[in-house]
Amino acid sequence: xxxxxxxxxxxxxxxxxxxxxxxxxxxxxxxxxxxxxxxxxxxxxxxx
Amino acid sequence: xxxxxxxxxxxxxxxxxxxxxxxxxxxxxxxxxxxxxxxxxxxxxxxxxxxxxxxxxxxxxxxxxxxxxxxxxxxxxxxxxxxxxxxxxxxxxxxxxxxxxxxxxxxxxxxxxxxxxxxxxxxxxxxxxxxxxxxxxxxxxxxxxxxxxxxxxxxxxxxxxxxxxxxxxxxxxxxxxxxxxxxxxxxxxxxxxxxxxxxxxxxxxxxxxxxxxxxxxxxxxxxxxxxxxxxxxxxxxxxxxxxxxxxxxxxxxxxxxxxxxxxxxxxxxxxxxxxxxxxxxxxxxxxxxxxxxxxxxxxxxxxxxxxxxxxxxxxxxxxxxxxxxx
Amino acid sequence: xxxxxxxxxxxxxxxxxxxxxxxxxxxxxxxxxxxxxxxxxxxxxxxxxxxxxxxxxxxxxxxxxxxxxxxxxxxxxxxxxxxxxxxxxxxxxxxxxxxxxxxxxxxxxxxxxxxxxxxxxxxxxxxxxxxxxxxxxxxxxxxxxxxxxxxxxxxxxxxxxxxxxxxxxxxxxxxxxxxxxxxxxxxxxxxxxxxxxxxxxxxxxxxxxxxxxxxxxxxxxxxxxxxxxxxxxxxxxxxxxxxxxxxxxxxxxxxxxxxxxxxxxxxxxxxxxxxxxxxxxxxxxxxxxxxxxxxxxxxx
Numbered sequence: 191x192x193x194x195x196x197x198x199x200x201x202x203x204x205x206x207x208x209x210x211x212x213x214x215x216x217x218x219x220x221x222x223x224x225x226x227x228x229x230x231x232x233x234x235x236x237x238x
Numbered sequence: 239x240x241x242x243x244x245x246x247x248x249x250x251x252x253x254x255x256x257x258x259x260x261x262x263x264x265x266x267x268x269x270x271x272x273x274x275x276x277x278x279x280x281x282x283x284x285x286x287x288x289x290x291x292x293x294x295x296x297x298x299x300x301x302x303x304x305x306x307x308x309x310x311x312x313x314x315x316x317x318x319x320x321x322x323x324x325x326x327x328x329x330x331x332x333x334x335x336x337x338x339x340x341x342x343x344x345x346x347x348x349x350x351x352x353x354x355x356x357x358x359x360x361x362x363x364x365x366x367x368x369x370x371x372x373x374x375x376x377x378x379x380x381x382x383x384x385x386x387x388x389x390x391x392x393x394x395x396x397x398x399x400x401x402x403x404x405x406x407x408x409x410x411x412x413x414x415x416x417x418x419x420x421x422x423x424x425x426x427x428x429x430x431x432x433x434x435x436x437x438x439x440x441x442x443x444x445x446x447x448x449x450x451x452x453x454x455x456x457x458x459x460x461x462x463x464x465x466x467x468x469x470x471x472x473x474x475x476x477x478x479x480x481x482x483x484x485x486x487x488x489x490x491x492x493x494x495x496x497x498x499x500x501x502x503x504x505x506x507x508x509x510x511x512x513x514x515x516x517x518x519x520x521x522x523x524x525x526x527x528x529x530x531x532x533x534x535x536x537x538x539x540x541x542x543x544x545x546x547x548x549x550x551x552x553x554x555x556x557x558x559x560x561x562x563x564x
Numbered sequence: 565x566x567x568x569x570x571x572x573x574x575x576x577x578x579x580x581x582x583x584x585x586x587x588x589x590x591x592x593x594x595x596x597x598x599x600x601x602x603x604x605x606x607x608x609x610x611x612x613x614x615x616x617x618x619x620x621x622x623x624x625x626x627x628x629x630x631x632x633x634x635x636x637x638x639x640x641x642x643x644x645x646x647x648x649x650x651x652x653x654x655x656x657x658x659x660x661x662x663x664x665x666x667x668x669x670x671x672x673x674x675x676x677x678x679x680x681x682x683x684x685x686x687x688x689x690x691x692x693x694x695x696x697x698x699x700x701x702x703x704x705x706x707x708x709x710x711x712x713x714x715x716x717x718x719x720x721x722x723x724x725x726x727x728x729x730x731x732x733x734x735x736x737x738x739x740x741x742x743x744x745x746x747x748x749x750x751x752x753x754x755x756x757x758x759x760x761x762x763x764x765x766x767x768x769x770x771x772x773x774x775x776x777x778x779x780x781x782x783x784x785x786x787x788x789x790x791x792x793x794x795x796x797x798x799x800x801x802x803x804x805x806x807x808x809x810x811x812x813x814x815x816x817x818x819x820x821x822x823x824x825x826x827x828x829x830x831x832x833x834x835x836x837x838x839x840x841x842x843x844x845x846x847x848x849x850x851x852x853x854x855x856x857x858x859x860x861x862x863x864x
Contacts, residue, residue, distance in 0.1 A: 196850075203656075215647050222641070223612070223635060224610040227631075234635075234724050235618060
């Protein structure tokens, strides 16, 4: 019985993961990641 | 078994990585090794001074070449001169009084004599004397051809990358010209912006960079202080380039929260100035630009809130004011 | 040719060093930037790489998941990142801590450092330190950047700013070497981060992967996901002779026969190569109920 839960959890997490990526990208998080990743915020990585 | 073979290779790789790491650390712990060019010789300066331009064009050209020589002198012993400028900070009253810049340097060098060795003092003194001669010639040129200074280097465009991070210290490079708008939609042109101020401190930032936003308050205070000396602070938010409306309103939000009143401008990324900002990757970065539109010294990389960075900025500001008033 | 019962697993674990090298190169493919002194500014940086790899590294081809998470969470617009969390869930379910063992550049570096000959110390007595990394994940990555905010609603990326040694190694040092402006910006913060880096480097020579075991927030995340990962270890109870060699060979201090989905298992496959009867293998797929007995190999 317990064994049967794991594959369900795995498939559910895959669906949740894909949904979250899409939702996050839609509300502009992907752009925020790109904007920060292509600019070097000096203090943010310990230059300062 | 091939599994046992791998560690041996890895050991070698590991040793290489280690030595590379050590080299890296060693390299970055050595204090800024600036390459210093030899100072220009007397003969070449004398030759320039002896030249007599026949028309305004020639005068402008000669003016620029003389300025170049002056800058070469200053950049040839950069670290020494920086000490002189640091000393001059406290007594900058002489800069603005219209006297010969070489005289001002001579006096400052003379005043700080004890801080230099005999050799250093000699280098500085001969440098200052050369500059005095050049300045005399420049003054004569300006008398004869009043326009030769103001039109210097007009239309000259600068490679974006070289204007930014790689330019030689002390060498004057024009900040690439731009036509844009401030965040309220008013037209701004770089020529007008720079020429009406003795010094323009141009701060590049972006909205989600915390250290950039943190220093806005300090820049506002600096703007108030510079206003008294005929200077200004101008901000450029790299998110707002090309007039992105959403980003402009976000930026305005942050600016009003930080109480910033100085001008923030945007321009298009396809121009020379736009290319310079696109090529910029370190934030915040602060440029100091004199009244002729020339970038003074190296841009300050990182927040100006630390004492050392602030000192470097003040030095560049004084240098810019000196450039603009001579 | 290969008479072993689990040739694919053997091959994978044998090729691990090369996979690590290739993954490190792919994650940092823009090598000329080391000389030019810039960073890659293309759209590739929208995507998170699986391992811990600073996106301020001149050569970096993608975004660091931990850095990205903090960037989103710390911005005034968002308090949580669905985009990065979703990516981490996907990578976690698909690979789990296989990322640590095969794909993470910083994991590889620590392993290479550990190959430097000299005194080696065991971490078996230091198991409680494993829980530090969960605290790092929770505090430095999730909570502090979201909750400790300035008047403009912005938070500091605490992990990147104060902890991460990878950012110094890949970002600060190479950029400072070629860029005078950045060199003059180095101050107290950099000194502190350099001390961390040197400490991690020294500890890595003495211990096996100290950063992965104790500090890494990304490792902590994948450790949790190891429990539900499609990739896992499988021990054939019928062939296992309980010799204990796998547990003794494991440098992450895991007994694969007892807990094949242990949080600390980085799927390096050393247990596969030392097993005398080929009872250990990688498995991939949904964990469907099996006919195998669930109790461990009998104790000897």
